[in-house]
Amino acid sequence: MRPLRLDSLEIFVDVVRCGGFRAAALGRGVSSSAISQSISALEEALGIRLLNRTTRSVAPTEAGERLLERLSPALHDIRTAIDDLNQLRERPSGTVRINAPGPAADHVLCPLAFDFMKLYPDVDVEIVSDAAIIDIVEQGFDAGVRFGNQLAQDMIAMPLGPALRYALVASPEYLRHHSRPDSPSDLLQHDCIRRRFPGGTMETWAFEKDGEEVEISPQGRLTLSSAYHERQAAMAGAGIAHLLEDYVRDDLAQGRLVELLVDWKKRLPSWFLYYPSRRHTSAAMRAFLEYIRRREWPAVGR
Template structure:
């Protein structure tokens, strides 16, 4: 059966759906509505004479035929994409699109100061950021790279450091400390109201400290749990309890006096932010230029 020109676009849509297992997320990637994707895939299935996807209200899965087609066409389409990317060296100004999956704090602390400059310098490069604390497979989900804390980067990835190591601290509002007292040792947290943080893998984070005998962690009592630093910060500012995180997140509020640091002598350092990407994939020009600019501006040191 000869391949029609329209099939090429539909194959692109099919690969996006296969990566995301979702018409909505695939549509966001390729810039097409979910209903248009559904219509295109139905047309492709009709032309091929086989069902590629099993669709329900809650899930999208590949049939055996769909798995075989995905395996067969993924590499050729990646090769075409790489060939187009390679043309950047012939352009007067780099162009293209890069997709990043970024831990939420790094999106604001690391990329926030850099991307305005990047957009001015490289106006033809589009940057698509998904800020999430949940660990994802950047390859399967169609990202060019991810940004995470150094200790959480998958071992089979190439990693590049983007920041200095980060200091982790405990803070609370002056009103909270006046009402409930100031903890003097990490064990004192067991008698306090702590705002717990749920990690990307759904585990509740144990607050880490460093003392005379080295590093240790404490599972603090948490009436309130959240998975977003911004939410926990807001609650701390409204006197809900003690919270824990990267010092730079709290820095403006510490300077303003709306938050105070406690247990400062027990604070610990952790790995800085790292960018990571598959070793078998050539680095897109836009991603390389973004890394170079982060290292030039050094928003979190390096």
């Protein structure tokens, strides 16, 4: 049996996590052929196939699944042991990997990370923009960002940013040809720009006024999956969009968009940064958490 290289085990985990050789190679800064050779050498050393390969996808075999189940905690223990040495350094080092929806990454997480990296030059930050609900531990992330009601019970969560509100907007051009809605139910007669989430479900629009809550399923000809594209569509007069205020604040101020049903705004919880309660937290991640705890978030008015 050929000698087993420990780094090939970590490469195997990367290939499964990334879903293919090319993505794993990009993450490691090497060629796809180098990744393929490492996996082939690992399979030869173990005497068993670990991955099923097709022209379009790579998936673990039953043996690969079993190995992955044991490897993930073992590799984490190795990283923890190395990180323990990091505590002896004057400055934290390492990588912080965070999974977050696009809006949270755009307006809260990225600005925080940029300032954090200036204070901690030895820490690398990787932010993956993804709206799907995932297992951050299984996918190799240190933390994730979601709304409070989307968090698993075994996670520690902390507020990330102020409370949120959506704005209902349309262009002046659209309103020249359509009457303004006076209530949420009027929106059912309008061309609304709909959003489909990664899991396939359609977004519903929630409103609140004087204790009355209303939720509608918007109707319209255009369906998108990106807040930026929805904003572009609204600017082009394609319909009414339902977007977080951060995306349209400047457009409203400049008159490029007009806000509708202002008195029906529903206030939402803030984003939450969450991380596993049963997992060792690296020095780099602890520094990031402490940086967030020191922040003071502005209040959002009614």
